[in-house]
Amino acid sequence: MKAMLVFLGAFIFGICVFILIKNGVEKDMTPSNSGKETLKLFNVTTKSYEEIPKMHKSESKWKETLSSEQFHVTRQSGTERAFNNEYWDYKENGVYKCVTCGTDLFLSETKFDSKTGWPSFWQPVAPENIGYHEDNQFGMRRVEVHCARCDSHLGHIFEDGPPPTGKRFCINSASLKFEKTSVVPIKNTKFEKATFAGGCFWCMQPPFDQVKGVQQTWVGYTGGHQDNPTYEEVCDGTTGHTEAIEVVYDPSEVSYEELLEVFWQNIDPTTLNQQFADKGTQYRTGIFYHNEEQQRLAEESKSKLGQSGRYSKPLVTEITEASIFFRAEEYHQKYYQKAPQHYKNYKYGSGRASYLEKMWGDKVDFK
Incomplete structure (x- = not known):
């Protein structure tokens, strides 16, 4: 009888711990200092991707290192005057870097005269080095461009650029610093995207991040009908979106078939609108193909x-x-x-880790 009581007590305690962990993780997702966020960014000098820490500073610290105009543009999303800035008509050969953190952003050979009075480029040095978000100021709907490492405002992107991309990155000179070089090799690697949904997106990022050939991953929302949804809105289950991961990869290093294997080995594909402890359409599993070849491979x-x-x-x-x-x-x-501790508690507490270990054994990393 005592053994039975001890067993029942331990079982009830385990359930309570899981509930507390799950609720605690969802309600308090403020990152701890125990994990430092890193990014894979392309370095023009070394011609390779490097793991570097995300840069965060207070506004007062930025003011100590930036001129008043640089601060206005990069930290307050300001815009400098056209035809009256340093690089709009600059023709030297080299690399344009972020003025606040030094990240390589654009190459001189992708610069063109857009007749707008601001430096214009048809592509960045690598897609991972910059980020985007919607800008609805002044009654217009535009896409803002910012530095991926320090989030400094750079300018905006438009769909009226020259071949081969058709893009125009309209950038403020005040957000750039130029480094002259004799020869600048352009990064010609053609990256591709893959998009998957596997329940809680926290658990889908680690397995793809460790795959050789994967350049960058982001977690987010897709498959629904609402623009720019928040986490809380998606969790309500009313947006039609599911939690998902976007994978940017080099097809010369890793194939789409290999990414599909990683996907299948990290989900339960037999449960509808549910993954382990999480229930709702926002946790449904899915493969979102970007072309007919991906569709064929996914179905096969x-x-x-x-x-x-x-x-x-x-x-x-x-x-x-x-x-x-x-x-x-x-x-x-x-x-x-x-x-990391919250993540580990959730992955094990939700039942995901034990299920994957049972189904796939040593093919899956359970850390």
Whole structure:
């Protein structure tokens, strides 16, 4: 009888701990100092991607290192005067870097005369070095461009640029500093995107981040009908979106088929509108293809897995065309680095880790 009471007590205690962990994680997602956020950014000098820490400073610290105009543009999203700035007609050969953190942003060979009076480029040195968000100021709907490392405002992107991209990155000179070089090699690697939904997006980022050939990942929301949803709105289940991950990868290093394997090995494809402890359409699993080849490979992989005998129930993971991917709030990005203990508690407490270990064994990293 005593042994039975001890067992029942331990069982009830375990349930209470899981509930507390789950609630605590969802209600208090402020990152701890135990995990430092890092980014993979392209370095023109070394011609390679490097892992560097995200830069955060107080406004007072930025004011100590920036001129008044630089501060106005980069930290207050200001705009300098056209035709009256340092680089609008500059023609030297070299690299344009972020004035606040030194990140490589644009190459001189992608610069062109847009007749606007601001420096204009048709592509950045690498897609990971810059970020975007919607700007609805002044009654206009534009897309703002910012430095991925320090979030400094750079300018805006427009769809009226020259070939081969058709893009015009209209950038403030005050947000740039130029470094002259004799030869600047352009990064010609053609990266591709893959988009997956596997329940809680915290748990989907680590397995893809460690794959060789994956350049960058973001977690966010897709597949719904609401623009720019917040985490709270998606959690309500009314936006139609599901938590998802966007993967930027180099197809010369890792194939889409290999990414599909990583995806299948980190989800339960037999549960509809649910992944482990999380229930609702916002936790449905899905593969969102970006072209016909991805669609073909996704359908083939699902069919093959369904016929493998690994699962006793049919696979319900949806395969649909990719739509707009809305990046989640910054505190969700690489949450496993920002709050490693919370992340670990949730992954094990939700039942995800034990299920994956049971289904896939040593093929999956459970850390």
